[in-house]
Amino acid sequence: QVQLVQSGAEVKRPGASVTVSCKASGYTFNTYGIVWVRQAPGQGLEWMGWISGYDGNTYTAQKFQGRVTMTTDTSTSAAYMELRSLRSDDTAVYYCARDQRPYYFDTCGYYGYWGQGTLVTVSS
Amino acid sequence: QPVLTQPPSVSAAPGQKVTISCSGISSNIAANYVSWYQQLPGTAPRLLIYDNNRRPSGIPDRFSGSKSGTSATLGISGLQTGDEADYYCETWDTSLNDERVFGGGTKLTVL
Numbered sequence: 409q410v411q412l413v414q415s416g417a418e419v420k421r422p423g424a425s426v427t428v429s430c431k432a433s434g435y436t437f438n439t440y441g442i443v444w445v446r447q448a449p450g451q452g453l454e455w456m457g458w459i460s461g462y463d464g465n466t467y468t469a470q471k472f473q474g475r476v477t478m479t480t481d482t483s484t485s486a487a488y489m490e491l492r493s494l495r496s497d498d499t500a501v502y503y504c505a506r507d508q509r510p511y512y513f514d515t516c517g518y519y520g521y522w523g524q525g526t527l528v529t530v531s532s
Numbered sequence: 533q534p535v536l537t538q539p540p541s542v543s544a545a546p547g548q549k550v551t552i553s554c555s556g557i558s559s560n561i562a563a564n565y566v567s568w569y570q571q572l573p574g575t576a577p578r579l580l581i582y583d584n585n586r587r588p589s590g591i592p593d594r595f596s597g598s599k600s601g602t603s604a605t606l607g608i609s610g611l612q613t614g615d616e617a618d619y620y621c622e623t624w625d626t627s628l629n630d631e632r633v634f635g636g637g638t639k640l641t642v643l
């Protein structure tokens with residue numbers, strides 16, 4: 409069965425960086441892309457970006473451009489999301505999810521499998 | 533302010549049917565497929581509907597999706613207490629930045 413297992417909770421100071429990992433299993437990793445979605449406490453979902461499991465191409469929401477780096481390691485079937493210059497309003501649960509459209513970025517993507525979420529707390 | 537507008541809350545009795553609306557504009561809902569997600573308290577979202585009205589395997593047919601013009605609707609029939617959750621619509625948007633956007637979410641209460 410498809411599973412996405414994320415790394416554990418993090419506490420960071422403002423200005424620091426955080427990297428969240430997402431280890432996939434149960435499918436051929438390089439067939440599908442991974443998206444990152446975050447949810448601030450008590451708030452809705454926010455799409456951050458997409459990375460191809462096939463060739464590492466990325467598509468990043470404009471709000472996060474220059475501050476987010478998404479990468480993959482196909483040898484370990486893992487995806488990573490680094491967020492830099494953290495601010496208090498970056499405090500959120502960060503989710504990875506698998507795009508159900510194969511290979512390439514598709515504006516009609518949808519996300520059938522989700523990680524359990526990683527709480528990132530930014531506090532001085 | 534979310535690009536897609538959903539009612540903050542809806543409620544209905546067990547066994548009844550409820551609909552949740554998602555309002556957009558020509559550059560998002562009208563031009564692209566809509567997905568719907570259910571988020572039970574303290575858990576990750578779950579895909580309910582994709583491509584406007586298609587259900588993934590394992591999603592009961594009590595859940596349905598439709599789209600007309602700049603609005604999409606999620607229907608849930610035969611309400612159960614286990615359906616109490618937040619529901620989000622999602623689509624592609626080109627009005628400001630080309631990217632995927634979520635609605636603000638709707639809290640469903642089963643009375």
